[in-house]
Amino acid sequence: xxxxxxxxxxxxxxxxxxxxxxxEEITNLLDGGKEKTAERKQLENYILSDEQLKDAxxxxxxxxxxxxxxxxxxxxxxxxKLENSPAGQVPTLRALMGAGLGSxxxxxxxxxxxxxxxxxxxxxxxxxxxxxxxxxxxAYNLNIIGTYAQTELGHxxxxxxxxxxxxxxxxxxxxxLESPSLTAYKWWxxxxxxxxxxxxxxxxxxxxxxxxxxxxxxxxLRDEETHEPLPGIVIGEIGPKLGMNTNDNGYLGxxxxxxxxxxxxxxxxxxxxxxxxxxPTNSKLSYATMVFVRVVVCQDVTTNLRKxxxxxxxxxxxxxxxxxxxxxxxxxxxxxxAQQNKLLPPLAATFAFQLASDHLxxxxxxxxxxIEQGDLELLPDLHxxxxxxxxxCSSEGANFVxxxxxxxxGHGYMACSNFPRIYGQxxxxxxxxxxxxxxxxxxxxxxxxxxxxxxxxxxxKYLIGEEKGPKxxxxxxxxxxxxxxxxxxxLVDVAxxxxxKSGRKxxxxxxxxxxxxxxxxxxxxAHARLFVVESFVNSLKVGNLSAPVRTVxxxxxxxxxxYWLLERSGELFxxxxxxxxxxxxxxxxxxxxxxxxxxxxxxxxxxNLVDSFDLRDEILASPLGCWDGNVYQxxxxxxxxxxxxxxxxHESFHKYLKPLLKSNL
Ligand SMILES: CC/C=C\C/C=C\C/C=C\C/C=C\CC/C=C/C(=O)SCCNC(=O)CCNC(=O)[C@H](O)C(C)(C)COP(=O)(O)OP(=O)(O)OC[C@H]1O[C@@H](n2cnc3c(N)ncnc32)[C@H](O)[C@@H]1OP(=O)(O)O
Ligand SMILES: Cc1cc2nc3c(=O)[nH]c(=O)nc-3n(C[C@H](O)[C@H](O)[C@H](O)COP(=O)(O)OP(=O)(O)OC[C@H]3O[C@@H](n4cnc5c(N)ncnc54)[C@H](O)[C@@H]3O)c2cc1C
Numbered sequence: 201x202x203x204x205x206x207x208x209x210x211x212x213x214x215x216x217x218x219x220x221x222x223x224e225e226i227t228n229l230l231d232g233g234k235e236k237t238a239e240r241k242q243l244e245n246y247i248l249s250d251e252q253l254k255d256a257x258x259x260x261x262x263x264x265x266x267x268x269x270x271x272x273x274x275x276x277x278x279x280x281k282l283e284n285s286p287a288g289q290v291p292t293l294r295a296l297m298g299a300g301l302g303s304x305x306x307x308x309x310x311x312x313x314x315x316x317x318x319x320x321x322x323x324x325x326x327x328x329x330x331x332x333x334x335x336x337x338x339a340y341n342l343n344i345i346g347t348y349a350q351t352e353l354g355h356x357x358x359x360x361x362x363x364x365x366x367x368x369x370x371x372x373x374x375x376x377l378e379s380p381s382l383t384a385y386k387w388w389x390x391x392x393x394x395x396x397x398x399x400x401x402x403x404x405x406x407x408x409x410x411x412x413x414x415x416x417x418x419x420x421l422r423d424e425e426t427h428e429p430l431p432g433i434v435i436g437e438i439g440p441k442l443g444m445n446t447n448d449n450g451y452l453g454x455x456x457x458x459x460x461x462x463x464x465x466x467x468x469x470x471x472x473x474x475x476x477x478x479x480p481t482n483s484k485l486s487y488a489t490m491v492f493v494r495v496v497v498c499q500d501v502t503t504n505l506r507k508x509x510x511x512x513x514x515x516x517x518x519x520x521x522x523x524x525x526x527x528x529x530x531x532x533x534x535x536x537x538a539q540q541n542k543l544l545p546p547l548a549a550t551f552a553f554q555l556a557s558d559h560l561x562x563x564x565x566x567x568x569x570x571i572e573q574g575d576l577e578l579l580p581d582l583h584x585x586x587x588x589x590x591x592x593c594s595s596e597g598a599n600f601v602x603x604x605x606x607x608x609x610g611h612g613y614m615a616c617s618n619f620p621r622i623y624g625q626x627x628x629x630x631x632x633x634x635x636x637x638x639x640x641x642x643x644x645x646x647x648x649x650x651x652x653x654x655x656x657x658x659x660x661k662y663l664i665g666e667e668k669g670p671k672x673x674x675x676x677x678x679x680x681x682x683x684x685x686x687x688x689x690x691l692v693d694v695a696x697x698x699x700x701k702s703g704r705k706x707x708x709x710x711x712x713x714x715x716x717x718x719x720x721x722x723x724x725x726a727h728a729r730l731f732v733v734e735s736f737v738n739s740l741k742v743g744n745l746s747a748p749v750r751t752v753x754x755x756x757x758x759x760x761x762x763y764w765l766l767e768r769s770g771e772l773f774x775x776x777x778x779x780x781x782x783x784x785x786x787x788x789x790x791x792x793x794x795x796x797x798x799x800x801x802x803x804x805x806x807x808n809l810v811d812s813f814d815l816r817d818e819i820l821a822s823p824l825g826c827w828d829g830n831v832y833q834x835x836x837x838x839x840x841x842x843x844x845x846x847x848x849x850h851e852s853f854h855k856y857l858k859p860l861l862k863s864n865l
Contacts, residue, residue, distance in 0.1 A: 209518050209829025211532055215807035221748035226812035229749075230554060237814070243287040243295055248818050252277055253305045258841055260615045264440055267308050268394065271446035274305055275312045279342060298496075299503040299625060304819040307621060309447035312345065314390040317496070319346030322400040322489040326416045326465035335418060344424070346398040347391040348489060349452055354383025357638045359402070359487070362414050364454065366464070368407040370475040373461045375417060377403060377432075377454035385434075385453045388632075392450030393437025397422035399452070400465065402486075407475045416465040416486055421452065432457035443624015482576055484583070491582060493633045494590040495564045498557040501597040504626050506550045510810040511618065511825030512543055512604035515611070517807050518829040533607075534806060540799040542607045546600035547802075547809060548760035551753065553593050555739045556732040560589050563659075581657025584646035587639035588659075588728035594629035595636055601626050608824055611831075616838040618822040637721065644720035647692045647727055648699070659731060663692060675794065680761050681730075681737055687768075688730045690775030691723035722771055729768070733761050752805055759798040766795060 224237075231237040247253065253274050259267055278296055285292040296302040297316050320339050323332060323346075338344045355361045363384035366375040379385050386392070392399065398420050405415040421433050429435045434453035441449065464471055468480035480486070516539055520530040533539050563585060567578035605612040605619035612619050630636050650656030651663045662685055698719050702712035713720070736757045740750065802809075817826045823834030844850060 207828050207830055209831070211517050211520075212514065212807060212827075212829035215517050215804075216811065219805070219808040221752055221805075221808070222746065223808060223812035223814075225746055225749050226753075226809070227814045229745075230813065239287050239291065240295070240301075241814075243285065243292060244301055244816055244819075246286055247278070247281065247296075247301060248304060248816065250277075250281070255307070258616065258838070259308050261841070261843055264445065268311065268446045268448060271306050271308050272311045272395065275310055278305060279312070299500050299507070300815075300819055303621075303625075304816070304821060306446070307821060309390075309444040311391055311395045311446055311448050313447060314347040314392075315339070315342075315345050315396065317493060318348035318390075318489055319396075319398070319400060321492050322348055322416060323418070323465070325488045325492070326400070326467050326486065327418070328466050331418070331462070331465060331467075344398045344420075345391070345396050346400065347389045347396040347450075349386040349389040349392060349399040349419075350402040351386065351388040352383060353385045353387040353451070354381075356388070357635055359414050362402060362404060364401065364403040366401075366403040366405050366415065366417055366459075368405070368461070368471055368475050369458075370473070372458070373473055374458045375405075375461065375464060377401065377417070377419065377457040377459065379434075379453040379455070385451050387438060387451045388449050389452070390444075390447040390449050392421075392435065392452055393448035394450070395448055396450075397424060397427065400489075401452075405464070405471070405477075407471050407477050410477070412469070412477050412479075413483060414486060415469065416489075417459060418463040418465060419457075419459055430457070441624075442627070443621060444628055481574070482579065484579070485571075485576075488571075490633055491586050492564070494586040494639075495557075495560055497629050497633055498553065498560055498586075498589045498593045501593045501626055501629055502550060502553040502557055504622050505546060505553065505597045505600055506810075506813045507815060507820055507825075508601040508604040508619065508622050509543065509547050509550055510813055510815050511820055511822045512607045512612070513547065513806050513810045514826070514829060515608050515824040515831060516543060518831050519609070521609075534803065537796070537799060539607060540803050540806075542603050544756075544759060544799055544802050544806065545763040546604060547806065548756040548763070549596060549600055550813075551756055552732050552736045552760050553597070556589055556735040557593065559731075559735050560585055578657065580646060581659050584643055584657070585659045585731065587634065588643045588724060588731065590629070590633065591636040591639040591643070592725070592728040592732065594626060598623065598627040598630055611824055611835065614835070614838070616822065616835070617824050618820065621821075640721045640724040641717065643724035643727060644695065647723055648696055648720070651689075651692050651696060660727070662730070663689060677737055677758060677761065680765065681733055683765065684726070684730045684733050684761070687771055687775055688723070688726040691719065691726045691771065694774050695719040695723045719774070722774065726768075726771060729764055733764070736760065752802070752809065755798055755802050756809075759795065759802060762795045762798070766792065 228234045228237050231240055255270070259270070262270060282289050282292055287295070293316060296305075297310065297313055302310060320336070323335055323339060327335065335344070339346060350359070350362070352362055352364065354363065363380055364386065365378045365380060367378070368375055386401070389399065398418065401417045401419045402414045403417055405412045420430060421435060422429055432455045434455065435450060437448050437450050461471060461473065468485040470478040472478065513534070516534040517532050519533045521533050522530060524531040524535060534543070563578070563582055567582040570576070570578055601619065601623045605617070605623065608617060608619070611617060634642075646656070647660060647663060650660040654664050656664065667686065667689055695716050698716035699712045702715050703709070707715065740754055740757055745753065811827075820826065823838055824831055826834060839845065
């Protein structure tokens with residue numbers, strides 16, 4: 201019998217009564233259509249009903265090595281299940297790699313993730329047709345398992361500074377891979393520690409005595425039978441981390457390790473037999489795998505945020521605390537405006553991020569198809585937008601997850617609440633695939649270039665030409681979006697003015713850039729926020745939404761846009777003409793009132809909205825967020841699993857505490 205038939209917390213039951221919109225309509229919208237929802241549900245039933253994929257004990261109680269072994273066992277079993285998946289292999293794989301279904305089974309991290317998320321995409325994006333023919337089938341069939349080894353102990357961000365060398369030897373037609381120092385050791389690649397036997401390795405290519413920059417090489421690391429490291433390969437795992445502990449991030453050193461010439465992935469650049477180097481059409485094409493992951497990370501972070509918001513919202517409607525009206529029953533904590541202020545902006549953000557991520561995904565596919573045909577026109581815009589949204593979704597996402605945790609008081613601090621894991625995953629995305637500050641500066645570079653040269657892609661068109669739109673700002677949605685646009689343009693102009701000021705003082709361009717970093721980052725962030733806000737507003741203009749769904753999504757959209765504006769109001773002070781017009785004081789009062797009204801308007805639908813995410817209890821993996829709201833019983837049940845509760849007196853009492861108690865200190 202399902203939980204839904206046995207118990208439902210009365211407060212949650214009440215929250216769910218008289219829902220003015222069709223929850224399924226929102227579910228379908230988020231899934232990408234009714235058929236996709238049906239497909240997802242079928243897949244969830246298929247995977248989550250398998251007893252062998254369930255945890256015998258909570259993973260927290262296992263050792264580092266046992267956690268890895270357990271997640272690897274389940275990961276391998278999942279791969280076997282792919283064959284008979286009712287949804288087909290590709291959709292199943294996608295679902296298993298991300299923060300939804302995949303993390304319900306592999307809570308600590310998927311030891312095979314890098315194989316699918318980076319190794320196969322790298323082979324596809326960097327390998328020639330012949331190389332793909334040689335390696336891809338083996339990779340898909342899991343005859344080999346790979347990772348993406350780029351970051352080194354000494355360098356992650358600065359790719360031109362990578363130290364690993366691949367020197368071409370025309371006599372043997374081989375590359376010799378070498379780690380010339382400790383800092384040259386690859387450090388961080390996921391799955392490298394224990395799982396992978398192959399890697400795409402990024403190394404400085406030397407041929408005919410000249411360094412041609414970083415290039416991708418296909419490298420076998422371990423024996424395919426024994427899994428022992430090959431001679432000349434030094435390999436291991438880097439140890440426990442804040443989260444993602446069974447992704448077995450590893451280290452890797454090369455001691456004059458030889459690979460054949462045709463293991464340079466040669467789709468974009470080649471080394472001929474005699475050592476002649478053939479350049480790519482664009483040197484950044486070798487970075488394409490990172491661009492792909494930046495795009496999917498936005499979707500992944502959004503899924504994680506939906507989990508955190510669902511847990512916190514349901515819990516906040518079950519939890520009763522303090523006194524709102526003297527003498528009355530303790531209210532649901534969700535009835536405090538302060539709690540709504542914590543939870544409704546992240547709830548709105550899940551929609552905003554999803555819609556922006558969908559746009560980015562479409563841009564990625566178009567740009568990638570064009571690149572395959574040799575047309576690189578969309579590459580700068582894709583790079584700019586993927587950096588901007590990856591940095592924005594991961595940083596805002598991590599902050600929102602932490603707010604969700606805090607909103608659950610003490611119980612949010614329990615490991616079983618699942619907040620530590622969700623946070624661990626989301627904050628990791630602030631660092632991996634390009635540290636966020638570094639990505640903001642990449643975005644700023646694109647914005648400054650566009651503004652100065654008056655040419656750029658679709659996402660930066662607003663920086664070209666004179667500012668359009670009303671000179672005064674009204675409080676309609678369009679008016680507020682215009683305010684975002686003016687702020688974004690204004691901050692780019694402020695950053696350019698800073699750069700020019702330093703230039704006039706005689707500073708070299710690189711120093712001027714460094715000294716304008718604070719402004720440059722603000723401009724990049726304002727640009728990213730503008731994109732998200734416009735995507736949200738524009739998405740509501742199109743599509744055949746029912747009136748009730750359109751109403752609630754419009755409220756969320758308005759709330760989100762005003763929330764960010766209020767949060768970032770300080771930035772308006774950088775844009776001088778706003779202050780002159782006393783916009784800050786006058787308009788803000790109106791918006792603050794509007795914001796509070798929106799909190800009250802959305803509050804009654806909070807549980808219905810998170811229900812419409814349709815996240816199964818197994819995916820939420822939290823006693824605080826379960827559909828039935830049976831929070832206290834579930835917390836008790838979780839505590840019962842603690843190894844310290846398996847006997848009434850722990851053996852350490854007799855060993856340590858009893859002697860102390862008897863010692864008369
Ligand atoms: C199937 C999947 C389903 C679900 C999966 C879901 C989610 C994923 C889940 C889990 C993920 C699991 C694990 C995470 C794995 C993590 C892996 C990694 O972290 S791999 C390592 C990533 N490393 C980085 O990102 C390094 C960051 N650094 C850089 O990118 C570059 O060094 C930097 C951009 C900072 C600068 O490069 P540099 O070579 O120094 O460039 P330079 O300054 O000389 O030139 C700038 C010039 O180049 C343009 N440019 C830079 N990068 C790109 C690019 N990628 N594409 C296009 N163009 C680029 C830049 O705009 C500039 O152009 P202009 O000169 O201004 O014209
Ligand atoms: C969970 C996880 C998984 C990972 N998986 C992989 C993987 O599979 N494969 C792989 O190759 N790598 C992987 N990485 C490595 C990751 O890509 C790097 O950690 C990341 O790119 C940041 O590089 P770094 O660690 O060298 O940081 P650093 O670049 O040293 O950053 C340190 C500080 O310096 C600042 N900084 C650096 N450069 C600049 C600049 N130009 N301007 C201003 N500030 C700057 C940064 O903002 C940051 O505050 C992973 C990392 C993590 C955390």
